[in-house]
Amino acid sequence: MADLANPEIARRFPDLHPAFAHQEAAVEANRCLYCFDAPCTVACPTHIDVPRFIRKLASENFRGSALTILDANLLGASCSRVCPVEVLCEGACVMHRYNRAPIEIGRLQRFALDVFHASGDTELPSLPSGARQLRVACVGSGPASLSCAGELARRGHKVTVFEARPLAGGLNTYGVAEYKLNAEAALREVEFIQSLGVEIRCNEEIDSARFTQFAAEYDAVFLGLGLGKMEQLGIPGEDLHGVVDALRFIAEYKTGERLSAPGRVVVVGAGNTAVDAASAARRLGANDVSMLYRRTVAEMSAFEFEYEHAKHEGVEFRWLAKPLRIAGQAGRVTGLECVRVDTGDEFTIPCEMVIPAIGQSRGRALLESAQGSLKIFAGGDLTNGGREVVDAVADGKRAALAIHAQFGETHA
Amino acid sequence: MPDLSVNFAGIKSPNPFWLASGPPANCGEQVMRAFDAGWGGAVWKTLGEPIINVCSRYSSVDLNGQRMMGLNNIELISDRPLAVNLREIAEVKRRYPKHAVIASLMVESKRESWQEIVKQSEDAGADGLELNFGCPHGMSERGMGSAVGQVPEYTQMITEWVREIARTPVLVKLTPNISDIRVAARAARRGGAHGVSAINTINSITGIDLDTLRPRPDVGGLSSHGGYCGPAVKPIALNMVQQIGADADARQPVSGIGGVSSWRDAAEFILLGCGTVQVCTAAMHYGFRIVEDLADGLDNWMREKGFATLEDFRGLSLPKVVEWKNLDLNFKVVARIHEDKCIGCDLCYTACRDGAHQCIHLDRGKRPDASRITTTPIPKLDGPMADNRVTPLHRIPRVDEAECVGCNLCALVCPVENCITMDRVENGLAFQSWEQRNI
Known part of the structure; x- marks a missing residue:
């Protein structure tokens, strides 16, 4: 798995928020006020007891600190890297009201879990197991499924995770910008979940036919399939060579299949994934990268800090414009023909690559083929419409606790 | 412009900031640089029979990322030949006649030994003497330092020996490692001391390395209790200074020592009656240049409060401490x-x-x-x-x-x-x- 770490990609995508050194972490941890009923903990979808883990970090009780995090969130390591902390824990920090920078909770959490994983002792304390051992299948191996599977395994249940792709981890492995979470770190966390007793089967896609057999094999199923394919633009020219949807583009460079981008790239859309794709295009060598959005900056769905980040990467924004047609020559993209939605003026942006990033479809095929007797749970992007990793982890944990409470704790 | 000059127990100096006897006042070169930086006086690293030091010697207590809240040492008195120290004292006095050089002394408890070193120090030009009855480590095992300071009769007796021949003011440096500082201060006064310096370092073990299980400082796997100083000890020092100042039989000029790091600390010691303050840890931590803020800060505070001289506010807070x-x-x-x-x-x-x-x-x-x-x-x-x-x-x-x-x-x-x-x-x-x- 480690051969994923392509040195060229690693060089071009260094950590946006680098790891703390030991002393840095100590100084930062000691800034924490240790609030009562801390707002950061309330703001966290998995309710990590932030002051508690930071307190333990400050006293160099590293294992205690990590276990405090993992007790609330088994995927705390990836969350520490990918969470939009500006709108979660760090956004809620009381320091904002004191004209001071918030505590760097995300980086402290990463430090605690990096130390934990490096220690070689990643065994978790045992939890009370249920009255009977359940057999549970988790479909998809993204954060929601891994969280659900890990929580159930910790309580003594037998869990199998099914993943259609060659590697587990879902968007953590294939879809998060490399400078936030690299695939190696994502896979380390997958191995950690496996170490809790979870079986992960990759390259096994669950179709409706296979799904119907689950009723006989499992007591409950958790669906953590995420969203469906990326939406198409629905304009002429989408089949040209050089049109690559944002998630495929990101997955390709993360797995080392793509090491460069052409000189001129246009990203259509203005969400967080669009920013990730545009920034990646810059880092892969594109000189001109623009993001095209039919509305204005006020309506863009990317977080404010992502917008700022994209500008720092050198991405240009074209507001109030939508694509009409992708122009091509000899089967390859040569430009994007667009129209201003306010004035009706048409214009063309010369480019060699167009990256549609206008969201993913909802894929509920399996849900519709559900069998009556099978207890089905679902969470993550599939049910919440596409939020953050931490929301998926919270969903997975809630589902696990519900499964355990309904079937594991009572006698059948 | 406020006047910071002092006449402390007969020892004159341009300001109340003295280097305490310790590593920063180990040799003439250091003391002269300190005077150039603005220090008013220096109590020389204790003179006596040369000793041998161990390695390592210091350890500290950090607090929440702040380094050296407290410092501990197991270093003994000067390890340089007495003749060298005396020659350098003479040279410093020749070059800096207006600054105060006080010889800190510690020898075996014999009248001849004490009187001999007093004579030599004064001949070298020392402006005053500080009898080191305070060091809690090492020397105390040999019947010196705090071993003397912990027995009022010894304190009085040796002070009397020194006074028999001393031509310069005699200060007694007190150890805090006793139950009641007033008893020691009274003994010094009975012995004829012109004043006391308080406090010396506090017995301490700063901590234990949780990997090796060795206490700090580590001397080849073993350690020994040391003397604790630095910002952490200031409240203890302030209390002892107040105790001396408030006791009718112990009251006498006090040179305040214990965690002085800024002009604010200095002002507090003076408000409790001290005539001068002595600084060691802060100079070890930040260098001689910290005296600039000590002098400048005190000066500005005095201007703001309308105090023209140190005597205008010395001891003003003393009556505000009551039972x-x-x-x-x-x-x-x-x-x-x-x-x-x-x-x-x-x-x-x-x-x-x-x-x-x-x-x-x-x-x-x-x-x-x-x-x-x-x-x-x-x-x-x-x-x-x-x-x-x-x-x-x-x-x-x-x-x-x-x-x-x-x-x-x-x-x-x-x-x-x-x-x-x-x-x-x-x-x-x-x-x-x-x-x-x-x-």
């Missing part, structure tokens, strides 16, 4: 939380509830429903985010003033300046102390 029985039982303050400053950390709530008198409450607003599911706020799905710059009412605590005992704890833990103030409550009751109530 508990003389405090006013009817004086009442209560905590007031200024909600415009409150950031909602609620540390005061926890502190009052767990550590004090359960009179701070969180009942001013409806708290969020703990059972609701929290998700990442996505503008597209959830609308604009709440403004976190305003503290929500439910996080602003309320003080039950009727129950508040005015202990200060909430104001002490509050991280925001002036957010919690302890306000006087007029209750119309006249002054009454425990002493008066018991009549």
